[in-house]
Amino acid sequence: MRDKIKWLWKYYKRYPYLLLVLLILTPVQAAFQVAIPRMVEFTVDFVKTGTVQGGIQIWLTGLGSDLGLSAAATYALTLVALGVIACALYAFVQSHRAWMNFKLEWMIRQDSFNDITRKGPDFFNKFRTGDLVTRLSDDIEQKLAWFACSGIFRFYEAVVFVVFTLAMMITIDPMLTLLSAGPLPILILIFFKSATILDRRYDNLQRNISSFNDIMEACFSGIRVVKAYVKEKVQKKKFHEAAVNRRAAEISAIKATTIVDSLYMYIWQFGVVIVLLAGGYMVIGANLSIGKLVAFVYYVVYLIFPMFDIGQFLVKSRQSAVSINRLRELQAAPAMVDENGSVGADGDFRGAIEYRNVSFGFPDSARNIVDDISMKISPGETVALVGKVGAGKSWMVNMIPRLVDPSEGEIRIDGHKLSDYRLSQLRRQIGYVPQEPVLFSDTVRNNILFGREYISEEVMNWAIEVSQLKSEIDEFPDGINTYIGTRGVSISGGQKQRLALARALAGKPKILILDDCTSALDSSTESALWARLHEVMPDMTTILITHRPDTLESADMIYVLEDGKIVETGKHAELIENGGQYAKMYRRYRLAEEVTYG
Numbered sequence: 001m002r003d004k005i006k007w008l009w010k011y012y013k014r015y016p017y018l019l020l021v022l023l024i025l026t027p028v029q030a031a032f033q034v035a036i037p038r039m040v041e042f043t044v045d046f047v048k049t050g051t052v053q054g055g056i057q058i059w060l061t062g063l064g065s066d067l068g069l070s071a072a073a074t075y076a077l078t079l080v081a082l083g084v085i086a087c088a089l090y091a092f093v094q095s096h097r098a099w100m101n102f103k104l105e106w107m108i109r110q111d112s113f114n115d116i117t118r119k120g121p122d123f124f125n126k127f128r129t130g131d132l133v134t135r136l137s138d139d140i141e142q143k144l145a146w147f148a149c150s151g152i153f154r155f156y157e158a159v160v161f162v163v164f165t166l167a168m169m170i171t172i173d174p175m176l177t178l179l180s181a182g183p184l185p186i187l188i189l190i191f192f193k194s195a196t197i198l199d200r201r202y203d204n205l206q207r208n209i210s211s212f213n214d215i216m217e218a219c220f221s222g223i224r225v226v227k228a229y230v231k232e233k234v235q236k237k238k239f240h241e242a243a244v245n246r247r248a249a250e251i252s253a254i255k256a257t258t259i260v261d262s263l264y265m266y267i268w269q270f271g272v273v274i275v276l277l278a279g280g281y282m283v284i285g286a287n288l289s290i291g292k293l294v295a296f297v298y299y300v301v302y303l304i305f306p307m308f309d310i311g312q313f314l315v316k317s318r319q320s321a322v323s324i325n326r327l328r329e330l331q332a333a334p335a336m337v338d339e340n341g342s343v344g345a346d347g348d349f350r351g352a353i354e355y356r357n358v359s360f361g362f363p364d365s366a367r368n369i370v371d372d373i374s375m376k377i378s379p380g381e382t383v384a385l386v387g388k389v390g391a392g393k394s395w396m397v398n399m400i401p402r403l404v405d406p407s408e409g410e411i412r413i414d415g416h417k418l419s420d421y422r423l424s425q426l427r428r429q430i431g432y433v434p435q436e437p438v439l440f441s442d443t444v445r446n447n448i449l450f451g452r453e454y455i456s457e458e459v460m461n462w463a464i465e466v467s468q469l470k471s472e473i474d475e476f477p478d479g480i481n482t483y484i485g486t487r488g489v490s491i492s493g494g495q496k497q498r499l500a501l502a503r504a505l506a507g508k509p510k511i512l513i514l515d516d517c518t519s520a521l522d523s524s525t526e527s528a529l530w531a532r533l534h535e536v537m538p539d540m541t542t543i544l545i546t547h548r549p550d551t552l553e554s555a556d557m558i559y560v561l562e563d564g565k566i567v568e569t570g571k572h573a574e575l576i577e578n579g580g581q582y583a584k585m586y587r588r589y590r591l592a593e594e595v596t597y598g
Contacts, residue, residue, distance in 0.1 A: 004317075004324045008148050011107050018100060022093065022153055027160045029089035034164040036082050037298035041172075043075040045291030093157075097150050105145030112136055112327055118335040120404055122362050127330070130214025135330060138209055139323040143202075147320035155313035158306035165299045165306075172292050172299075179278050180271040180300050187264060187307065191314050194260050198318035201253040206322055208249040212242040220486070257315050264311025271300050349429050350414050351510035351541035353377040353400065357409035359564075360395055368407065369395045371564035377557075379510075382542040384552050386585060387561035393545045394435060396561070397513045400543070401430045413511075431504030433517040435545070437496040439488035444473060445480045447488075447499055452506040460506055466536055467502040468529050469495070494525070501529075505537075512542045523550060530554065549590045558582065 012019055069077065113136060116123075169177040219226060219235045226235055275296055282288035354376045361368035370392045377383050385393045398404050399411055402418055411418050418426065439447050448460055464470050464480075472495060476482035488496045497517050504512060518526050527550060533540075544551060552558060553572045560568035560575070560582045568575055568582050575582040 004321055005152075007324055007328065008104075011104050011148070014107065015100065015103065018096060022096060022100070023156075025089060025093050026153060026157045027164075029086060029093055030157060030161045030164050032082055032086040032089060034161065034168055034299075034302070036079065036086065037295040037302070038168060039075065039079050039082060040298060041289075041291040041295035043072075043079065043291070044294050045289050046071060046075060048290055093153075097153055100149040101145050104148045105140055108144065108148070108327070109136055109140050112140070112330060115331055115335075119333055120335070123333045126333070128210070128214045130212070130217045131210035132330075133217065134206065134210040134213045135323075135326050139206060139326055143206075143316075143319045143323040144327070147316045151313055151316045151320065154309045158309040158313070161306045162303060162310075165302050169296060169299050172296055173282070173288060176275060176278055176282070176288075176296060180275050180296075182274060183267045183270050186267055187311070190260065190263050190267075191311075194256065195314070195318060198253075198256055198260070198315060199322065201249070201256050202319045202322045205246075205249040205253045206326060208242070208246040212246045215239055215242045223489070260315055261308065261311055264308055269304060271303070272297065275300050348414075349510050350379040351429070351539075352379050352414050353511070353541060353543075354412045355409070356412065358396075358399065358406045358411060359408040360392075360399060360404060361407050367564075369564050370399075370406075372409070373564075373566060374409075375559060375566065375569075377541055377543070379541055380539040381556045382544065382554065384544045384546060384555035384558045385561060386545075386547065386552065386558060386582065391561040392564035393561055394515055397515060397543055397545065400511065400513060401427050401432050428507060429510045431507060431509035431512045433497070433500045433504045433512075433514050435515040435517065437488065437500035437517065439484060439496060439499060441483070441486045443478075443481045443483055444476065444499065447484065448480075448503050448506055450503055452503065455506050459508065462536075463502040463506040466505055466529075466532050467498045468525055468532070469498040469502055498529075505533075508537070510540060512537075512540050514542070515545045516547070518546065518548065518551070523548075526551065547585075547589045547592075549586060552586065552589070560585075 116132065116136075166177065166181075169180070215235075215238050219239065226232060275293075279288060279293040279296055283290060283293050355373045358370060358373045359368045360370040373396060385396065387393055395404065399406055400413075400418070402423060405419070413421070413426075440450065445460070448463065449455065461470075464473060473480055473482075484490050484499075488499065491499070500517060501514070504514075518529070526548060530551065533542075544555065546552065555572065558568075558570060558572060558575055559566050560580075562581070568578070568580050570578070572586075576586060
């Protein structure tokens with residue numbers, strides 16, 4: 001648990017004054033509350049005997065006498081004052097603990113989310129979307145945030161309360177205190193026996209919640225495919241199985257929690273029985289006053305809820321330990337790129353790209369995905385990359401905006417290594433459209449402005465016009481303010497691609513990367529798009545991954561990749577004349593297009 005508290009400390013120290021207030025006021029509030037039964041003792045004994053005994057009672061009645069109050073009135077007002085002060089302090093401490101809970105939840109979630117956005121593709125291959133959502137929602141909100149403040153401070157409050165209460169009980173009668181502590185060894189044994197069981201069951205529960213959320217996310221995001229292949233029953237079965245597994249894991253965890261909580265709650269109540277039996281016998285024998293017995297019973301009852309809180313803390317600490325481990329697992333995964341560059345990418349950025357013996361592969365992979373690539377691309381040049389599926393084309397262009405960094409070699413832009421540039425400025429100069437357009441459940445406008453919020457309305461309209469999307473946006477129900485649904489579910493494939501292209505063009509980048517992102521466009525629309533693009537941005541460096549014959553013919557240079565290596569280089573006419581791999585692929589592409597479009 002010590003390492004878990006150390007992990008949380010970086011959040012605590014952001015609010016040192018609030019932490020100090022809670023640390024100081026918690027024992028102060030406990031002291032006032034613990035004083036109440038002692039005051040009850042004085043009152044009961046005074047009512048029974050009619051005499052004032054002891055130094056504190058004499059001081060109180062003397063103070064009351066100076067104010068013109070009787071001893072009975074003094075005791076009554078003191079009880080009321082203690083209760084009001086204890087209640088006010090309790091409300092103050094509780095409200096500030098709740099505020100701290102929300103702040104910790106917000107900080108932990110923000111840090112975790114920001115950390116995840118810096119991870120690379122291998123991270124997202126390992127952790128499913130539903131699992132990540134669970135870790136950032138259920139793990140933080142339901143398990144960790146409460147424990148991080150209220151849980152720990154309730155434990156702190158309970159320990160302070162127990163110490164103060166036991167101190168008061170010892171001053172009343174040490175032997176009776178020892179007898180009332182009889183259940184304590186049993187509770188300690190329960191803690192050590194239950195810790196491993198709770199750990200295992202809550203880890204299993206969180207895994208089942210992650211799996212449950214992942215199945216829902218996959219089904220809803222791919223609902224078109226599910227319906228197209230009539231797989232609703234299969235999805236229902238998967239969902240049912242996941243729900244059953246989650247329910248079983250929840251019941252298992254709740255059973256263990258309930259047993260531990262109940263044992264802590266009720267075993268301690270045996271102490272009340274012991275006190276009543278032994279204390280009653282002592283009162284009969286005139287070895288203990290009725291007031292002291294009443295106060296002692298109060299204290300034993302007082303201990304029930306702190307002991308319950310301690311039991312709750314032990315249970316919740318196991319839950320939170322699992323959640324902290326799950327968040328630390330995310331943080332432990334390395335970020336794919338270093339963001340410590342210092343070179344700006346401003347007005348003199350031209351877009352000259354050079355690959356120098358570049359290779360890329362994942363650490364756990366036996367071979368490189370991109371293998372010893374060297375090439376130069378001049379500013380304003382249009383370069384096409386072609387090759388079979390898995391040849392390494394997408395990974396090759398992913399290195400330019402530093403979605404991943406080379407394993408070996410280096411890439412330079414305008415003579416500077418990519419790592420020398422400030423990452424945010426570098427990416428601002430690059431327009432990137434991935435193979436599968438990524439759209440958000442938002443309006444057309446906000447999808448275009450994503451990452452380009454600073455551009456003017458005029459520039460946005462220009463990007464829409466260049467991407468050949470204007471006439472279709474005008475026909476949308478709410479025009480540019482139309483919501484397009486999750487991943488653009490309400491628009492066509494071609495519209496998705498052009499919307500993603502409009503987003504890339506909106507920043508007027510010096511480098512444009514298009515990863516087979518015009519595959520859903522017909523030939524005439526694509527031709528119009530390229531003609532307009534070259535007209536308005538003649539100096540833009542463009543890298544294409546495509547299988548469209550007309551696009552390949554217009555490229556300034558073509559690179560053919562196979563197994564991560566460049567196997568052919570040249571202009572379209574040269575490569576056709578050579579009759580190599582490119583010529584064979586081109587003939588297949590041309591035939592496929594003729595069959596598709598006639």
